[in-house]
Structures are given as structure tokens and as C-alpha cells.
Amino acid sequence: METSCDDTSAAVVEDGRVLSNIVRSQTRLHRPYRGVVPELAARAHLERVIPAVERALKDAGGRGPDAVAYTRGPGLTGPLLVGAVAARTLARLMGVPAVGVNHLEGHVLACELEHRPRWPLVALVASGGHTDLILARAPGRYRVLGRTRDDAAGEAYDKVARLFGLPYPGGPEIDRLAAGGDPRAVAFPRPSVPGLDFSFSGLKTAVLYHLRDNPGPARGARLADLCASFQEAVAETLTEKAAAAARRCGARDIALGGGVAANSRLRARLSERCAALGLRALLPSRALCTDNAAMIAHAGARRLAAGAAPRAVRVDASLALASWA
Numbered sequence: 001m002e003t004s005c006d007d008t009s010a011a012v013v014e015d016g017r018v019l020s021n022i023v024r025s026q027t028r029l030h031r032p033y034r035g036v037v038p039e040l041a042a043r044a045h046l047e048r049v050i051p052a053v054e055r056a057l058k059d060a061g062g063r064g065p066d067a068v069a070y071t072r073g074p075g076l077t078g079p080l081l082v083g084a085v086a087a088r089t090l091a092r093l094m095g096v097p098a099v100g101v102n103h104l105e106g107h108v109l110a111c112e113l114e115h116r117p118r119w120p121l122v123a124l125v126a127s128g129g130h131t132d133l134i135l136a137r138a139p140g141r142y143r144v145l146g147r148t149r150d151d152a153a154g155e156a157y158d159k160v161a162r163l164f165g166l167p168y169p170g171g172p173e174i175d176r177l178a179a180g181g182d183p184r185a186v187a188f189p190r191p192s193v194p195g196l197d198f199s200f201s202g203l204k205t206a207v208l209y210h211l212r213d214n215p216g217p218a219r220g221a222r223l224a225d226l227c228a229s230f231q232e233a234v235a236e237t238l239t240e241k242a243a244a245a246a247r248r249c250g251a252r253d254i255a256l257g258g259g260v261a262a263n264s265r266l267r268a269r270l271s272e273r274c275a276a277l278g279l280r281a282l283l284p285s286r287a288l289c290t291d292n293a294a295m296i297a298h299a300g301a302r303r304l305a306a307g308a309a310p311r312a313v314r315v316d317a318s319l320a321l322a323s324w325a
Helices: 025-035 038-059 076-093 103-113 153-163 170-178 201-213 220-249 265-276 293-305
Strands: 007-014 018-027 068-073 098-102 119-128 130-138 141-147 253-257 280-282
Touching: 007 038, 007 293, 018 038, 025 038, 038 068, 038 076, 068 076, 068 103, 068 293, 076 098, 076 153, 098 293, 103 119, 103 130, 103 293, 119 220, 130 220, 141 220, 141 280, 153 170, 153 201, 153 220, 170 220, 170 265, 201 220, 220 253, 220 265, 253 265, 265 280
Parallel strands: 068 098, 119 253, 253 280
Antiparallel strands: 007 018, 119 130, 130 141
16 A cells, blocks of 8 residues: 555555556645645545555455555655555454555665666656665665755656646646757756755756746747756756766666656656666656555565565654665
8 A cells, every 4th residue: 555645556466466556646636735735635545545455456356465565654644644554454354464665665666567677776766755866786775875955856846837837736747848848948057966966946946037037928839948948957967867876886777766757858868878878777657656556565575575574663754765674
């Protein structure tokens, strides 16, 4: 089960094969507020989690699971509690273990559901709440190489979309409009901080100043150019940092994860950069990029098989990614 933020998801995974993956989006619920309202998200999870589980089990053939994995963090406390209580209750009723999983670990290992990664690899997890570069020497062996110092990439997309007058969530809207724009139309700065960390607050401010200094409606061809130029700055920054991390660590694969990993320009640019460097880009299907329970089930199974599965643990909204003990 995955309930870390605003998507209610339940999935069944067996031996690395996704038998079902049900996702119930809350986008319409939060759109009027231009962001996720934690209390509303938690209440929506309460309504949707059991129907999602029933549908996932039915689509997988109805057979009971050997274990129940759930997201214990990071995320929003209320939604995390809903998923944890539901998962532990289901596990107790079925007489199987309940396995707590780190949400970021789910994104790192999602690539295994569709690819055969070569370890060590570098994982770029980019979403509304995270922008992290992670060295995975093997499943369960992680080191965070860099993270955002302010806005996450997805958060920057949503804030810039609001400046453009676009609806929430902003990422898909900007991606759609950017397809008809010129990425060289506006020379937005490429955020640069030392090492492998990220910072997107300056880019967001640059967009704000550009709109201030160039008044007029942002629509039509101008809006498409603005979206393409902003998106190019984000994609280039993420790609170059990920490539630098891979070279530094001797990794041959770069795996994408998180909602921003569904962005068409980021996927294309990372593929091009990896091909030029003799690396391989592991791009999960878009259904496995956004928050989903299949990646949580797979990570839980990995932990359980290794004897490193934390059980009956509290949720933690700020849970850090740690290697298996």
C-alpha cells in the first residue's frame, strides 16, 4: 500500500512481476487549493484504501498475499497513518508479516520491475517533495550523494505553473505546452550549487522577474516558449548532475524515479546524455514513476527476502533513506 501523499494505491507483486497496480488519484480534490491539503488527503485515503486493496487483489487473481508492505515515510503524517493502520490490520487478519518501506527506496528499486540494473547505479528521485541523487551499490545499500537545498523539482514546476496561470498540478501542464515551444526562447539560468546538491528557488525567481520585466499575457506561442525554456533548464540541471554522479561513482546505469521522472523532456535528455557517455538510462514506465504501490510491494519483498524487514514500526514523515542493517 502507498499513501504517502495524495495518491491512494494498492498493488500485488510476485517475484518481481506486477500482477496489479491500482492508483486512485486525488488531483481533482486538491486542484482548487493549488496544492495538497493534508487533512483532505488523509480523509480521502480513508475512503479509498479498502476499495483499492479489494480491486488489486481481485485483479491479481484473488489469492492472499504472503506479506503486506506499506509506506512508513517520508510523506504526510495523516496519509501515512491511514496506510500503516490499514496495512497492519490486513496483515494481522491474514496472518502474514507487515513490512514498513521507505518511499524513496521504492523509487530506487522500481527500475527492477522493468529492467535488469547493473550495480552500482545512481538513482535520481525527482518529485514534488524530493530531488535526491542516491548511490545504490546494491539493493539495501544506499548513500545519498546530493539533495535539494530548497524547492524540489516538482515543487518548482507547480509554483512556476501558478505564475503562468496554469492549473494544478503544474508539471503535466508545462510538459504539454512545452512540446510546442522553443527551449532557447528565454535564457533562464541553470541552478548551480557546489557538489551534487540542487537548488531551484533561484530559477523560480528568474521566471518571476522575467514576467515582471516583460509584461503582457502569457498565452499562445509566448506561453509555450516560456514552458519549454523553463523545462529545459530543469531537465538540463537534473541530467548533468546525475551524469556527474555516475562518473564520480563508476556507475554504468542511471535510474529515474518520482513524478518528475514522467516528464518527457527529462526522459529524452537523460537518454541522450547517457548514450553519449556510454551509460544506460533506466526509465520506468510512467505508471511506475509517480507514487504507486507496486514499487512499495517490490521493495518490501526485497527486504523480507533479505531478512531486513522492519515490522510494526511507526510512520515517520521525515524518514531518511538508510541502508539495511
